[in-house]
Amino acid sequence: MKFPRRTFVHLATGAAALPALSPLARAQAYPSRPVRIIVGFPAGGATDIQARLMGEWLTERLGQQFIVENKPGASGNIGTEMVAKAPADGYTLLQVVTPAAINAALYSNLPFDFVRDIAPVIYAARLAYVVVVNPSVPATTLPEFIAYAKANPGKINYGSAGQGTPQNIACELFKMMTGVNLVHVPYKGGAPAVVDLIANHVQVIFAPVSESIQQIKAGKLRALAVTTATRLDVLPDVPTVADFVPGYEASGFAGIGAPKATPVDVIDKLNKELNAGLADAKVKARIVELGGTVMGGTPAEFGKIISEATEKWAKVIKFAGVKAE
Incomplete structure (x- = not known):
């Protein structure tokens, strides 16, 4: 069957216009x-x-x-x-x-x-992550903790949710920028690390706020600093690491x-x-x-x-x- 030339041109023009219209139609239909x-x-x-x-x-x-x-x-x-x-x-x-x-x-x-x-x-x-220590650690501020760590190289353990996790990397950045020597103790998850911090098996963790805030409020852990560039609404009295370690942000x-x-x-x-x-x-x-x-x-x-x-x-x-x- 042959199409008249006018019909063919009309169909071809309409087909060419379809791709231009399809994104709008697709967006309107999504999700179906x-x-x-x-x-x-x-x-x-x-x-x-x-x-x-x-x-x-x-x-x-x-x-x-x-x-x-x-x-x-x-x-x-x-x-x-x-x-x-x-x-x-x-x-x-x-x-x-x-x-x-x-x-x-x-x-x-x-x-x-x-x-x-x-x-x-x-x-x-x-x-944000928050630098939390066991209350037995003789430091109530981050500068005091840095001084304590430098006076006891290789004797302070830090916990994390595992090798290569954000908590691990955040603390390694801290070590790199301050020159302190902390020993990494990896756990299979953040919760077990917090439990061992409370029990003083490790002395410090760069912990997610969601995993540590209740223990901070209950006095079971001491918050020294948060890792973001600005303070947090949920911990307004806790300073940032960058207040004492310029340029730090994790x-x-x-x-x-x-x-x-x-x-x-x-x-x-x-x-x-x-x-x-x-x-x-x-x-x-x-x-x-x-x-x-x-x-x-x-x-x-x-x-x-x-x-x-x-x-x-x-x-x-x-x-x-x-x-x-």
């Missing part, structure tokens, strides 16, 4: 089915709670279920690999946290490239990512809705309770944070000789 948010860590921790907070908000706003799936293991690498290899359609997202940036330098044979294979969606929160990050090549319009839609969530009073309050500072912003701004963190922690890992377990 449930979306998974992959968390590379166990349920119940701060990373999991933050992901569920974002998932609940998106579920309410977009009318489809945003379901958190925990895929713990290998310091979050199992979950990251799952998302890196998922279809780039916006239906598999990643809760992006600091270990992903650390792992990029810590592991030499990963089957993915975190910076290349995960597209940033939003920088949800900056996360904040973490939490946000959402997607597989590379995920349509820009889908990422922009998620970014818009998540920024609205971060402006919500209840969401902001919960993030603050977890020791975070609400951020927000564009995907490009989150990409810059990820790149800077990856470069920074690679230098610390190399200097300290940190090896993956």
Whole structure:
């Protein structure tokens, strides 16, 4: 069957116009089915709670279920690999946290490239760690602790959630910048390390606020400083490390990512809705309770944070000789 020339030209012109319209149509249709948010860590921790907070908000706003799936293991690498290899359609997202940036330098044979294979969606929160000591340590300020550590080189143990974790790397940066000699005692998770700090088996931890604030308030641990550049609303009387060690900063990050090549319009839609969530009073309050500072912003701004963190922690890992377990 032959088409008249006029009909053929009309059809061809219409077909050529479809790609220009498809991003808008795709954004309007998304999501048309449930979306998974992959968390590379166990349920119940701060990373999991933050992901569920974002998932609940998106579920309410977009009318489809945003379901958190925990895929713990290998310091979050199992979950990251799952998302890196998922279809780039916006239906598999990643809760992006600091270990992903650390792992990029810590592991030499990963089957993915975190910076290349995960597209940033939003920088949800900056996360703080707090330098906590057992009350038996004869130091009530960070300068006193530094002096005590220098007077007792190799005799003070610091705990962490494991080799290559943010707590480990934050303390190694502190050691690098102050010249103190602290002995690393790695644990299989942050909670066991805090338990042993209370029991005085280790003397200091650079602990997530969410894992230590109740013990601080109860007087079981003494907070000397927070690792962020500014003080925290939940610990307003605790100074920053940088107040005494100029230039020190070891904040973490939490946000959402997607597989590379995920349509820009889908990422922009998620970014818009998540920024609205971060402006919500209840969401902001919960993030603050977890020791975070609400951020927000564009995907490009989150990409810059990820790149800077990856470069920074690679230098610390190399200097300290940190090896993956």
